Amino acid sequence: MIHFLAWYLTLIILGALTFPLVYRLFPKFADRGYSFTRAAGMLIWGYAFWMLTSLGIAQNNIGGLMLGLAVLIALSLWASQRGEGLRDPLAWLKDNLKLVFTVEILFLLSFALIALLRAANPEALGTEKPMELAFINAILRSPTFPPRDPWLSGYAISYYHFGFIMTAMLAKLTATAGSLAFNLMTALIFALSAIGAYGILYNLQSTDFRLQTLDSRHQTLDSR
Template identity: 30%
Template structure:
């Protein structure tokens, strides 16, 4: 994992930039929220940049520069101009928000995102493979990596189908497109971007759960409880495996314990039914 630290932090920096890029917009839309939309800023930025770049790709603008940068640059510039106008219009409200403790809230969100992001990447560093083998947390991961790689390699939208030559992909792929865009911008290869995307998905979940808890209780304790309930304590089958997990950790270490822990059953399978 250490050799990938530059990729990890460059990826994190790109996500943070996307969040602050659209903060004036989410601030305006979240005026009634205690955090003024800070909790959804990163996801909003990623989605808006991806949507804008995809639309520009369909229109053909900037095609001469290639998919990797031209549509993204145009989208970022448009969002920057629009949010600059919003920031001037709501400058006093934004300044007051940060003077009254908004900067502490921003630091809390960044800490929550960073801890969740690095924690999940640490976990994935033990089992980084994308495989069909459920024992190694596979299932759809191989197909997800294939989709991500196709989006990373292809200049057009929709991308070419990796399964069927000379046909476009007939599958939902917007979330994959977000990570493919980040990978191209940050210079990250798909096999690394795949795990960074998984870590980011978990970190965004934690951040938005923290935001929801804060909005409902306006207390850090309430926000932390929301994170625990939403991101960690959901599946009952996860908790039923904890005693066996702790025993395995004591006997043979964390690596073997995680290998024998079933993440598939709590999240995707109901006994005697079709999965999912």
């Protein structure tokens, strides 16, 4: 329960830090990218951390995680320099509280649902699950990147592993064991997919509504 709350609060903070950036990146979206803030934050933070650690600028520790997060914050601050700065996204949030609450409730329920299901059956058995858990633990124990191969001592992982790096990031930041992080990340992927799908439908519906409104206005003008 403690680790679930730690991950949930971390994702809430990450979304808040990322929103000024996605607000500028998606000006045509009805939700201004709000439903994608957490996913975007994870990708940008993860890529910055991976790149800095792979180049030897940072280490695979809390300091490296904070440095990667600083890159994300810097991008959000840079994006907020346009227009009224942070006033624009804050004003948008106040004007769209219904959407914000809907996304937040959907995220919490989706995250909690799969976390409960995984808690009832937490074993990492079958298909590639043991390998995935081994990769997560190997990344947690690697001082730098590329992470060490759990199967072949002295060699780096020669397999796509960026998703496991993001899992290990959250695990290291919240002091979560690799086995728990494996199940929490499964729940998180489901939750991010749920709000992402909702955001896509919301934006499509809003776009369709605007197009229908414009079309009806044109028809009215033509009839006159």
